[in-house]
Structure formats: C-alpha cells, structure tokens
Amino acid sequence: MASASSVTVKLNTGAEIPLLGFGTVSEDNVENFKEALTAALVDAKYKHIDTAWWYNTEPYIGEILESLDKSGKIKKEDIFITTKVWPCFWNDPENSIEISLKNLKLDKVDLLLQHWPVCFQKVEDSNGRVGLPKDAAGNILYDKNGDYLVTYKKLLKLKDEGKAKAVGVSNFTIEMLERVIKETNVVPACNQVEMHPHLPQLDLYNYCTEKGIVLEAYSPFGSSGAPNLKIPLVKELASKYDVTPADIIVNYSIAKKIVILPRSSNAERVKKGYKLINLEKSEVDALDQFGVTHPQRFVNDPWGKGLGFEHWG
Numbered sequence: 001m002a003s004a005s006s007v008t009v010k011l012n013t014g015a016e017i018p019l020l021g022f023g024t025v026s027e028d029n030v031e032n033f034k035e036a037l038t039a040a041l042v043d044a045k046y047k048h049i050d051t052a053w054w055y056n057t058e059p060y061i062g063e064i065l066e067s068l069d070k071s072g073k074i075k076k077e078d079i080f081i082t083t084k085v086w087p088c089f090w091n092d093p094e095n096s097i098e099i100s101l102k103n104l105k106l107d108k109v110d111l112l113l114q115h116w117p118v119c120f121q122k123v124e125d126s127n128g129r130v131g132l133p134k135d136a137a138g139n140i141l142y143d144k145n146g147d148y149l150v151t152y153k154k155l156l157k158l159k160d161e162g163k164a165k166a167v168g169v170s171n172f173t174i175e176m177l178e179r180v181i182k183e184t185n186v187v188p189a190c191n192q193v194e195m196h197p198h199l200p201q202l203d204l205y206n207y208c209t210e211k212g213i214v215l216e217a218y219s220p221f222g223s224s225g226a227p228n229l230k231i232p233l234v235k236e237l238a239s240k241y242d243v244t245p246a247d248i249i250v251n252y253s254i255a256k257k258i259v260i261l262p263r264s265s266n267a268e269r270v271k272k273g274y275k276l277i278n279l280e281k282s283e284v285d286a287l288d289q290f291g292v293t294h295p296q297r298f299v300n301d302p303w304g305k306g307l308g309f310e311h312w313g
C-alpha cells in the first residue's frame with residue numbers, strides 16, 4: 001500500500017508542498033522528540049516538517065537534519081520546511097527568521113507563516129524569555145500599536161530577500177484573509193488552522209479553495225489524547241478499509257487536498273507512517289457532516305478569543 005508521505009499539492013508559487021507534514025510541538029523530552037523525528041524522516045519518509053520559533057524544537061530539528069544529511073540517510077534539500085513568526089516579533093519578523101534559520105541550519109525556508117493575527121509586546125518574562133508577555137494579574141500584554149497587516153507585509157519583504165520561498169498565514173479568518181489580500185494584492189500561499197472531522201470549517205474551506213490558498217490542518221487528531229481517533233464514523237471506516245483511525249483522518253484531509261500535520265513522540269508509531277487509501281466522496285462528505293453536527297475546537301488559546309473563529313471555546 002502506498003504511503004501518505006508521497007503525495008503533494010501545488011502552492012500558488014508553483015512549488016509542491018507534501019500533504020503530510022510532521023508536527024513538531026513537543027510535550028516530551030528531547031531524546032524522544034529526536035527519535036520520533038528521525039523515525040519520521042528515515043522510516044516513514046516524511047518530506048515535510050512543520051515547526052515554529054514558539055515550539056523551541058528548531059535547534060533539535062537542525063541537528064537531526066544535518067546529521068541525517070551527513071550520514072546520507074536523507075537529503076536535507078528534499079525536506080520541505082515551514083517555520084512561523086510568533087506575535088512578539090510582529091514588528092521585527094526579520095529577527096525571528098534569523099533565529100529560526102540559524103537553529104535549523106538553513107539559509108531559507110520553504111514556507112514562512114505568520115503564526116497568529118495578533119501583536120504582543122516584546123518584554124521578558126521572569127525567566128528572561130520573550131513569547132507570552134503578561135502583567136502581574138496574568139493578563140496578556142498586547143501591543144496597542146500593533147497591526148497584523150504590518151507583519152504580513154514584512155514577511156512578503158523577507159520572501160523577496162530570499163529568506164523564504166513562500167509566505168502564508170496561520171489562524172486567519174476569511175475577513176483577515178480578505179484584508180491582507182486587499183491591502184497587498186498578494187494571496188497567502190496557505191492558511192494553517194485547526195481542521196479535522198470535528199471542525200471542518202466549510203466556509204473557510206470553500207473560500208480558500210476558491211482563492212487557491214492551501215489549507216493546512218493543525219491538531220488533526222484533536223491534540224493531546226487524540227480524541228478524534230474515537231469518533232465512531234472514523235472507527236467504522238478504519239475497520240472497512242482495514243487501516244487505523246489515524247489513517248482515516250489523514251486520508252480525509254488528503255482527499256480534500258488539505259495539508260495535514262499530525263504529531264507523535266512515539267517513534268514506534270511514527271515509523272509505521274500512514275497508509276494511502278481512496279476514501280469515497282460520500283465518506284469524505286459524511287465526515288464533514290459529522291463536524292457540522294458535532295462541532296468542536298480543541299485548541300482554544302486565550303489570545304484567539306474574540307477574533308471571530310468558528311466554534312471557539
């Protein structure tokens with residue numbers, strides 16, 4: 001049976017992006033993370049890594065890519081790399097990309113995303129780290145002078161300067177996409193959002209499909225604990241096709257030409273990869289309809305509240 005790591009879709013830049021990417025948020029220890037990433041690249045033959053400055057995993061990704069390339073197990077240039085600019089860098093994404101490129105040991109990334117359409121102040125927390133600034137009462141410190149459009153424009157400049165082959169966004173609503181397109185005349189190459197059978201976001205899906213914006217599905221299994229793998233229809237289809245529930249969710253996304261970014265720090269699980277099957281259109285529609293009638297968003301970060309996302313909270 002073919003593997004899901006081999007299929008791609010075209011970005012509006014003309015470049016191909018692999019539909020399966022390895023999610024690199026890590027809750028686990030570094031050694032487990034490195035082992036899982038190695039299994040993804042060497043055994044499961046992933047050709048796409050999704051990372052971000054915020055995840056703190058870029059140094060390990062850079063180390064693994066370099067060592068696998070040196071040992072001839074992979075070719076670094078064959079791997080599609082995405083990184084993202086966190087809201088504390090809203091006004092100086094050039095610093096963010098410099099840090100990411102240094103850690104990843106690259107001179108450019110394939111895709112640079114604006115992580116969130118919000119702007120944080122760049123102040124250190126009590127551990128001397130910037131990222132999620134808060135006042136004494138625990139309220140997030142937004143930059144009142146910030147505008148996410150400024151960040152998008154700066155990312156386009158970074159692409160022109162050769163730091164990224166394509167620029168996209170993450171966590172953008174239709175209204176936000178319309179605004180950046182109207183103001184810059186540049187359609188983002190993709191929009192990375194939470195998307196899965198509990199949250200198909202059909203209006204956003206239709207809008208992005210019409211505009212040629214590739215959607216990327218984050219938290220496809222419902223994040224920690226993988227609740228989406230327990231959806232009865234997913235389990236039913238898994239038994240019909242003799243594959244795992246995770247294979248069904250991956251193929252649901254692939255059938256819709258949505259990039260899917262599952263995460264696992266279980267190297268044995270990662271090694272097996274995901275099987276490529278042909279779900280029937282009626283089955284993909286039924287999975288969509290499940291989400292229409294049972295909508296649930298699993299990642300409700302506080303800075304996303306009030307931004308207009310479907311089924312928040």
Ligand SMILES: NC(=O)c1ccc[n+]([C@@H]2O[C@H](COP(=O)([O-])OP(=O)(O)OC[C@H]3O[C@@H](n4cnc5c(N)ncnc54)[C@H](OP(=O)(O)O)[C@@H]3O)[C@@H](O)[C@H]2O)c1
Pocket residue numbers: 022023024025026050051115170171192193217218219220221222223224225226229244246261262263264265266269299
């Ligand atoms: N742009 C954004 O704002 C944003 C936000 C969130 C996430 N992301 C991206 O999306 C990626 C994935 O999202 P996520 O990390 O929230 O969660 P996810 O991929 O939906 O779920 C991860 C969970 O599923 C479990 N799992 C994986 N495969 C499994 C299997 N076959 N059977 C049972 N459990 C399984 C993992 O456990 P084990 O580790 O034990 O396998 C882990 O607990 C992230 O790593 C990141 O790259 C982006």
